[in-house]
Amino acid sequence: MRDILPDLRSRCADGVPLALATVVAVHGSAPRDPGAVMAVDAAGTVVGSVSGGCVEGDLYEVAREVLAGAGPRVVSYGISDDEAFGVGLTCGGTIEVLVRAYVSAAELADLAALLDLIADDRPVAEATVLSGAAETGVRLVIRPSDAGPATGTLGSEGLDAAVTDDARGLLAQGHTTTQWYGAHGQRRMQEVAVFIRTYAPPPRMLVFGAIDHAAATARIGSFLGYRVTVCDARPAFATRERFPTADEVVRAWPHTYLESTEVDARTVICVLTHDPKFDVPLLLAALRTPAAYIGVMGSRRTHHDRLARLREAGAEEAALARLASPVGLDLGARTPEET
Incomplete structure (x- = not known):
């Protein structure tokens, strides 16, 4: 869509x-x-x-x-x-x-309301009856529980309630699927087929360090569908001209920005600062988030020294195990894009 x-x-x-x-x-x-x-x-x-x-x-x-x-x-x-x-x-x-x-006009207005939510990157799910005891094509639009009640109906309060509950769970996971229910929302029955299409906002990629490798990472991240933010404290390096494919270019101390921005379980963090005065406070902040991936640039020797600094700063071993370093794949790469 x-x-x-x-x-x-x-x-x-x-x-x-x-x-x-x-x-x-x-x-x-x-x-x-x-x-x-x-x-x-x-x-x-x-x-x-x-x-x-x-x-x-x-x-x-x-x-x-x-x-x-x-x-x-x-x-x-x-x-x-x-x-x-x-x-x-x-x-x-x-x-x-x-x-x-x-x-x-009413149908087009309902569709427009859904499209506006998707365009604004606000999480929403659309449930549509495919077959069975309910009318084919009827729709229910579901937002997260803190964003208000569902709109529309599938023809039964019980069915609406069951589908709303399932849709919110699928929305949190970013999954789209077909579910079966009884005519009044009963579980483990196959009287009504409902297609639940979720529209979760694009996952975020946070890239710290405005270097050439960051530019290549931003390009790849955008291509893969991430909402990419590049952050660096140096105004001369953190510019839109250097990172045209990024959705955001932020000039701020990396750890300060990370502590102030939203990070969820689909967010990936790429730390390319390669400088202890940036790396240590940034990684301590990153390890307090639920991010799906935290990659850190540097050689194995550099990472060994980095881990020692993080232990001195109070990081626990279970948390340090979340760090992926060297970041990237061992392909014998020579260019930023290959790395």
Whole structure:
């Protein structure tokens, strides 16, 4: 969805009806994961992709039918030997796609509200009924518990409550999946299939030390989908010109910035300062966070000396074991990008 977000928001703002085709299940090999979206608007314009070109032609016709009032539906595309180059997946897998239209002003406003949350990097999940005892295509939009109640309904208070609870757990993990429930939200029943698509903010990459290796790390981090921040206390080095791909360039003492910014269990920290007066206070602060990864640049000898300084500063062995150093992979690298 994020890859076509500007196009979708523009159409909602202009009141242009559209149909969204969303991959809700993948079996075997397929080009796109659950959550991939293709949109077809009232003028017949297509944005996005669900299979890299294998089934889009047929799916376009389905979307046009749904826009014309045929109602939401789930369509499946697979392959057999005699249809390898017809409508199907030449990679051999099967995908299931939900096609749903947004036509009325109320429907477009509901979709726009979801898109605004995604654009603002605010965590949100969308639950949609696929089949079973509830109406196909009905939606529930769920925010974290501290952000307010869910909006919409799946047709039953019990089902809404069960899906909201599960969606918040999936949102915290960043997982998208299909769950089964009873008609009133009962667990371990398979009467209603609900696709829960989570939109967690991009994970953060915090890069400390405005050196050439930091520029290469920022480029790779951005390419991989991280929200990248480069931090250095030296104004001459911490500049937007040196780090054009970073989302943020911060001029501050590294440990001071780290203590003031949000770090969660998906955040990765790359310490490239390579200077004890920066490294030690920064790493002590980093070890107090729930960061998923803390990598530190330096040779094995440098890291041995660094560990001694950290022990003197009170760091415990269990905490020190979290540090990955030398940072990067041992590939015999010579350039910052290789490292």
